Amino acid sequence: MIVADYQTNRFPTWCPGCGDFGIWGALKTSWVKMGWNPWDFAIVFGIGCSGNMADFIKVYGFHSLHGRALPNAVGLKIANHKLPVVVVAGDGDCYGEGGNHFIHTCRGNHDISLVVHDNRVYGLTTGQVAPTATQGFKSKSTPDGIIEVRINPLALAITQGATFVAQGFAGDIPHLTQLLIDSYNHRGFSVVNVLQPCVTFNKINTYMYYREHTYKLDSSHNPQDKISALTKVMDDERIPLGILYKEERKTYEQSLNQIATNTLVEKPYNLNLNSLLNEFK
Ligand SMILES: Cc1ncc(C[n+]2csc(CCOP(=O)(O)OP(=O)(O)O)c2C)c(N)n1
Ligand code: SF4
Structure with missing residues (x-):
């Protein structure tokens, strides 16, 4: 496979310079490196520019x-x-309106790879505040600055049971590509939060901001050390990039007796819809 095999004939409508381009590139490269055909896996998208x-x-x-x-x-x-499942969603989508689902997917350790475009703002609906925005962030919906403290998605993921928690940057495609590959190879719920500049509606968290505030984790970080991971993700000034936390735990699907031998879609079924509906009469 080559990158072009995953492309449609439509060119993205994203604003020039949007971090979504970097994530788009990293995703396609990661699938080439995994050797996945376009029909070997499935992606579920949220609603947003992402x-x-x-x-x-x-x-x-x-x-x-x-x-x-x-x-x-x-x-x-x-x-x-048996199908690899990838999810692509925005931070508003995943940590705001879908925050409840995020917490419970972490708890279940479902074998899914989640990739979040974290631009700290609502892009598609033109610049309302997102739950990841820093306290005081001024937006169309918070002209005097947001009152609430920000959601810390990585701390939430680690404490609620996600078994692979990482952070990438849309401005560093090779590094992000490797994180994505590592997340696919992990069995269990993996969260890759991607710092993604929204060049139109977030003038604070820019490419320059992230270049100045991020650092890459090196071999001195032990991803099995939960306390060390939590300490690092709680620091808003020095923002870590890399695999923060990793744990082996039985996945939700491995715990379901009903699919222990084969998948639900492979099981023969003999469903008589009428008799089923009659039961409700
Ligand atoms: C149920 C529902 N609520 C709200 C909306 C309106 N809406 C669409 S996208 C969006 C926010 C997008 O922000 P984010 O998820 O961060 O993605 P981005 O556009 O920044 O990539 C909202 C509020 C909707 N389409 N459906
Ligand atoms: S509004 Fe922001 S997130 Fe949406 S395409 Fe433009 S730069 Fe990207």
Whole structure:
């Protein structure tokens, strides 16, 4: 496979310079390196500028509702647990409206790879505040600055049971590509939060901001050390990039007796819809 094999004939409508381009590139390169054909896996997209990628990627995809990408992916994975399932969503989608689903997917350790475009703002709806925005951030919906403290998605993921937690940067495509590959190779729920500049509606968290505030984790960081991972993700001034936390734990699908021998989609079924409906009369 080559990168062009995953492309549709539509060119992205994202603003020039948007971090979504970098994530788009990293995703396609990661699939080439995995040796995945476009029909070997499925992607569920949320709603947002990030989710618009559904039109620019030629694989089996499902463009779900805002905040509902994860429950759709969970259903897909339970139906066919042999299929790799990737989720692409925005921070507003995943940590705001879909925050509840995020927490419970972490708890379940569903074998899904989640990639979040974290631009700390609502892009598609033109610049309202997102739950990841720093306290005081001024936006169209918070002209005097947001009152609430920000959600820390990585701390949430680690404490709620995600078994692979990493952070990448849309401005460093090779590094992000490797994180994505590592997340696919992990069995369990993996969260890759990607720092993604929204060049139009977030003038604070720019490429320059992230170049100045991020650093790469090196071999002195032990991803099995939960306390060390939490300490690092709680620091808003020095922002870590790399694999923060990794743990081996039985996945949700491995715990389901119903799919212990084969997938649900492979099981023969003899469903008589009328008799089923009659039971409700
Ligand atoms: C149920 C529902 N609520 C709200 C919306 C409106 N809406 C669409 S995209 C969006 C926010 C997008 O922000 P984010 O998820 O961060 O993605 P981005 O556009 O920044 O990539 C909202 C509020 C919707 N489409 N459906
Ligand atoms: S509004 Fe922001 S996130 Fe959306 S395409 Fe433009 S730069 Fe990207």
